Amino acid sequence: MHLLLQTPTETIHRSLLNYYDEFLKILPRIALGVLVIILGILLAQLLTNFYKRRFQQKSEDPLMSKFLAQAVKIVLIIITIMLALKVAGLDGIATGLLTAVGGGAIILGFAFQDIGKNFLAGIILAFNRPFNINDTIKVDNIFGKVKELSFRYSHIKTFDGRDIYIPNSDVLTKPVENYTADGFYRVDFTVGIGYEDNIEAAKKVIQDILDANEELMRDEFHENFVIEDELAASTVNLKVFFWVNTMDYRRASRVLRGLIIREVKEALFKQGFNLPADIKELKIYGTEDAIPIKFRNNPEITYEDKM
Numbered sequence: 001m002h003l004l005l006q007t008p009t010e011t012i013h014r015s016l017l018n019y020y021d022e023f024l025k026i027l028p029r030i031a032l033g034v035l036v037i038i039l040g041i042l043l044a045q046l047l048t049n050f051y052k053r054r055f056q057q058k059s060e061d062p063l064m065s066k067f068l069a070q071a072v073k074i075v076l077i078i079i080t081i082m083l084a085l086k087v088a089g090l091d092g093i094a095t096g097l098l099t100a101v102g103g104g105a106i107i108l109g110f111a112f113q114d115i116g117k118n119f120l121a122g123i124i125l126a127f128n129r130p131f132n133i134n135d136t137i138k139v140d141n142i143f144g145k146v147k148e149l150s151f152r153y154s155h156i157k158t159f160d161g162r163d164i165y166i167p168n169s170d171v172l173t174k175p176v177e178n179y180t181a182d183g184f185y186r187v188d189f190t191v192g193i194g195y196e197d198n199i200e201a202a203k204k205v206i207q208d209i210l211d212a213n214e215e216l217m218r219d220e221f222h223e224n225f226v227i228e229d230e231l232a233a234s235t236v237n238l239k240v241f242f243w244v245n246t247m248d249y250r251r252a253s254r255v256l257r258g259l260i261i262r263e264v265k266e267a268l269f270k271q272g273f274n275l276p277a278d279i280k281e282l283k284i285y286g287t288e289d290a291i292p293i294k295f296r297n298n299p300e301i302t303y304e305d306k307m
Contacts, residue, residue, distance in 0.1 A: 040080025
């Protein structure tokens with residue numbers, strides 16, 4: 001009868017007192033749960049740093065070691081939170097939290113599908129990818145050296161100094177050209193000699209230069225050679241092929257190539273080979289007026305005087 005005579009204010013006051021008493025009873029367990037979370041996160045960080053160093057020592061792949069270390073940290077933090085909720089007597093909340101996280105992951109997956117796509121691509125690339133740190137690669141039209149790998153992007157440093165961050169989904173789905181995967185890359189250039197020159201003699205001069213250069217790569221699978229490439233308008237074009245070590249791509253494919261070109265030019269010129277420029281043919285027919293032409297050796301003599 002006394003409960004029936006209580007006013008709404010008294011009922012609310014009594015309910016609050018009951019909740020407060022229950023809160024005071026479980027407060028030590030909640031404090032213990034918070035302590036478990038703090039200690040668990042600190043322990044997870046210490047173990048993550050320890051395993052990260054171990055992974056980096058045993059693995060030459062920085063992305064893989066980073067992925068494994070982060071995976072260990074996430075698993076330890078999840079275990080810590082579940083344990084803390086159990087210590088605090090909130091087992092039901094732990095179950096509901098797992099359910100909410102699962103549903104939230106689906107919703108966030110639709111809302112941030114690009115981020116999720118790049119993250120999943122980063123996980124795949126952590127286990128299987130066509131390049132490593134400091135490899136020289138080309139993705140689409142982006143060409144440079146790999147400087148960093150993360151779960152969202154790949155950091156490429158181009159040879160003209162630009163820093164480009166390529167989404168991992170593009171790296172995973174687009175063709176990737178790796179110029180330093182095995183350390184071998186074939187360089188070529190063309191040199192033109194006169195039609196009156198001896199082709200075999202010119203090829204021997206160039207071949208001797210290739211054979212004498214110790215920086216070029218050569219074995220049974222990688223041969224340096226010269227071939228006849230084209231009968232051009234004013235030259236017989238020879239194409240020079242040689243293999244370089246691309247671990248230092250700029251040095252091998254640019255600097256060394258330029259040095260070989262210079263040596264070939266100087267050696268051919270010294271041996272008396274003609275290296276003609278493009279020759280233009282000028283035809284004058286009888287219906288047109290004569291065109292006066294001055295010769296370099298004697299500017300006073302014109303084309304009309306020779307006629």
